[in-house]
Amino acid sequence: MSFFSSVVAQLSGGLAPFFGASATAAAIVVFTLCVRLALHPLARAAVRGERVRARLAPQLAELRGKHGGDPERLRRAVGELQAREGTSPVAGCLPMLLQLPVFFAMYYLFTRDGELLGETLLGAPLGGRWPDALDAGGLLGAQGLVYVGLFVLVAAVSTWTYVRTRRLAAEAAGSGGGSDSATAGRRAVPGRSGQAVPEVPGAAAMGRLLPLLSFGTLITVAVVPLAAALYVVTSTTWTAVERAALGAGRQPGGPAGGRTPERPAGRSSERSPGRTGGRRSRGASAVRRSTT
DSSP, X not given: OHHHHHHHHHHHHHHHHHHGGGHHHHHHHHHHHHHHHHTHHHHHHHHHHHHHHHHTHHHHHHHHHHHTTOHHHHHHHHHHHHHHHTOOTTGGGHHHHHHHHHHHHHHHHTTSSSGGGGOEETTEETTOOXXXXXXXXXXXXXXXXXHXXXXXXXXXXXXXXXXXXXXXXXXXXXXXTOOOGGGTTOOOEEOTTSOEEOOOTTHHHHHHHGGGGGGGHXXXXXXXXHHHHHHHHHHHHHHHHHHHHHTTTOOTTOOTXXXXXXXXXXXXXXXXXXHHHHHHHHHHHHHHHHXX
16 A cells, blocks of 8 residues: 555645645546556457447347357357457456556545545545535535535536437437337347347346446545545546547447438439339230230
8 A cells, every 4th residue: 555655645746836735636636547547558448349249249149049048058159259259248347447456545545544644625634525524514615615526527427428328329229220118128139040039138227227327426426535536536537538539339330420321312213213114014015905
């Protein structure tokens, strides 16, 4: 833990001329940005893995329909497909898992006796929690307003993430032919035999639940020390911006703007000559029969 403490202390010393008494809080934000920047290559790999898994979704659905009664064969078939395509279902979890030691380090540093416990952010102790700020001056007190600002930022980021995820899901459903509310979660994927293969049960419910998990950050900010809350808020904001910049969640090969490709205008005109010609030939044969 001394390593994290020394890094934060050195960053705080360098930022003190600019941020004064809040230099340690600024150091935590800068340290968090450095950690996320170091993990950016893993985030890019995770987004690439998401696109590969989205591309493999029809094949996975076909395997589920083919080996649905044999879980062991299904597991082997899915593993072989993922190994052949060079993807792994746990690859997307690596950036989050590698952040946990840093989060717990921040939690430890500001819950144990030490020189960092006396540092503040606009008067709010970095080792304090939201209930402590409410006791010190209420919701609109000096310390309470610090938490209000964090809550507003987290709520804005979570709402933006939720809206973006829902919009991308709607675009994906529209490009795939769409589905109404009665068939959500049971949209069929054509298999090799031409029969429809149902999606995984509960997939639609999970898809609706996952965007809401970002709002759980509000609870985290309310219960952890302010220093750890700063790390969580900074990391959450970085994640939202990073995924948007990398185009995470878009369908592979889809249009960049998320619009459904327009149907070629010449398709109807290509079919009309055949139909018109058929009518003319039938009319001509009828005339010949009448004349004979």
